[in-house]
Amino acid sequence: MTALADDPTAAALLAAVPCFPAPPSGSSPGLDAVRASRAGHCLAIGRDGVFLIVRRPWLELDVPVTPPIAAYLPYGSVGEPRANLRCGLIPRAFLAQIIDHFGAALPNEAAAFIVWDEDDRRFLLDFPQIDQATPSRLVYRTPVLPGNRHIVCDIHSHGHGRAFFSATDDADDAHATKIALVIGRLGGPDSPEFASRLCAGGMFLPLPRSPFEGYGHDA
Structure with missing residues (x-):
């Protein structure tokens, strides 16, 4: 097979995020391997468009990144979109603890992380180190975790202000795989x-x- 790139760095980057065409019949071993993996990701292309496939110990995600492609492609369907929590729903009590913690920090903003321990199959609540907190600004540190623990939710408050994602949040979240909540x-x-x-x-x-058990706020 012809190499995808003659530059070693470019070849490594392409290998890290492979792209698999969906066969018109049968299955794709490469695509199936990513879907079954503990942690991995790839792009898949089919008659229903290009999909991002992501697997983490806590997440299964198949999401379209383009609409169906108008040109004729000799490919099959990638499949239905999905977004499943492998870890299950987070206990409602965690959200209650976080809201109480954020209320105690008023008028300043505050932060919390929900972590999944894949060995023990349990959730943990982490209140991070805060470097700066005011009613309109928050600087906090992402926890450094061992390999068996994974950030599921990154949560911060806006105090008395409305809940929204700022440009700073967009920049912080651009290269992460997580649930973000304000x-x-x-x-x-x-x-x-x-x-x-x-x-x-x-x-x-x-x-x-x-992502919380029995909680009715809009996702």
Whole structure:
């Protein structure tokens, strides 16, 4: 087979994010291997468009990144989109603890991480080191985790302000795979307000539902 690139660095980059055509019949061993993996990602191209396929110990994600391609392609279907939590839904009590913690920090902003331990099959709550916190600015440190623990949710508050993702949030989240959540309007009559998204492959995707058990806020 002809090499995809003659430059070693370029070849390594292309190998790290392979692209698999969906066969018109049968299966694709390469695509199936990524889908079954503990952690991996690739692009898949089929008659239904180009898909990003991501696997993490806590996440299964198949998401279209283009609409169906108008040109004739001798390919089959990539399959249905999916966004499944391999770790299961997060206990509701974690969100209650986080909201209480954020309320105690008012009027300043605050932060929290929800971590998945794949060995013990349990969630952990991590309140990170805060370098700066004001009612309109927050600087905090992402925890350094061992290989069996993974960040599922990166959560911060906007104090009494509304919940939204800022340009700073967009830059911070661009290269991450995680659920990002902002909680605002704390301490008010309509408390709390949520903004949420799934970050993967440089995209910000709407959540199909809340990642918390039995919680009814819009995803």
